[in-house]
Amino acid sequence: MLLAGLLSGATGFGFSLVSAPLLLAGGFSLPFVVALNLTLGLLTRISVAYQLRRHVTPRRVGLLAVGSVPGLALGTLALTRVDPAVIQRATGLVALLAAIGLARGGAPVRAGAGGVLVTGLAAGFLGATTSLNGVPPALLLVRERAAPFSFLADLALFFIVSNGATLGLLHARGAVHLEALLPLGAMWLPAALLGNSCGVRLAGRLPAPLFRATALTVIAVSGVIAVLGA
Numbered sequence: 001m002l003l004a005g006l007l008s009g010a011t012g013f014g015f016s017l018v019s020a021p022l023l024l025a026g027g028f029s030l031p032f033v034v035a036l037n038l039t040l041g042l043l044t045r046i047s048v049a050y051q052l053r054r055h056v057t058p059r060r061v062g063l064l065a066v067g068s069v070p071g072l073a074l075g076t077l078a079l080t081r082v083d084p085a086v087i088q089r090a091t092g093l094v095a096l097l098a099a100i101g102l103a104r105g106g107a108p109v110r111a112g113a114g115g116v117l118v119t120g121l122a123a124g125f126l127g128a129t130t131s132l133n134g135v136p137p138a139l140l141l142v143r144e145r146a147a148p149f150s151f152l153a154d155l156a157l158f159f160i161v162s163n164g165a166t167l168g169l170l171h172a173r174g175a176v177h178l179e180a181l182l183p184l185g186a187m188w189l190p191a192a193l194l195g196n197s198c199g200v201r202l203a204g205r206l207p208a209p210l211f212r213a214t215a216l217t218v219i220a221v222s223g224v225i226a227v228l229g230a
Helices: 002-011 015-025 030-051 058-081 084-103 113-129 135-143 148-172 178-205 208-229
Strands: none
Touching: 002 015, 002 030, 002 178, 002 208, 015 030, 015 208, 030 148, 030 178, 058 113, 058 148, 084 113, 084 135, 084 208, 113 135, 113 148, 135 148, 135 208, 148 178, 148 208
């Protein structure tokens, strides 16, 4: 949890990249792992959103949040119609290819309102199906060459809204049992918060090109793990 918090604090996302494989290997069920990652990811983002509130881009976060609502609905529907492994492999491949494409460089490109809404829709869909809701907005922010603190602030506020909505929807469908998080989740939260605080401080000291390279690396690794984990 300390390492997961450190990574998500330094890059703005990727909490489950560290915690999910270890928790699954430790024998915890997938519904528990998804609920835990969404919950701790939400709680650790609150302090970041408050600390970096001056760097938030309200319009961008609002469009992402609005777009994520139909994405969540589509994702929960897909869970009953499509093999989750197929969705996870496709998600991993898209993330990996996108990261490779963005790593080749080029001038920053600012997405219009429609592009941000579609990114939010993709994030909502992936949040409900694979818990990888941070990858689409992270790719958007990398593509726009957002400053590190703006990157962290926008993702933090988006995660608060998106993770909360995803947890509520999945709990209403009986897919997760939030009460199971109280013993272990409460015990692990301080370590996640400590790692998160250290990660944010580290991000503030990274040069913008190094921050961008780190974010793209995390996205690429997320894609590989998604493909292999499927």
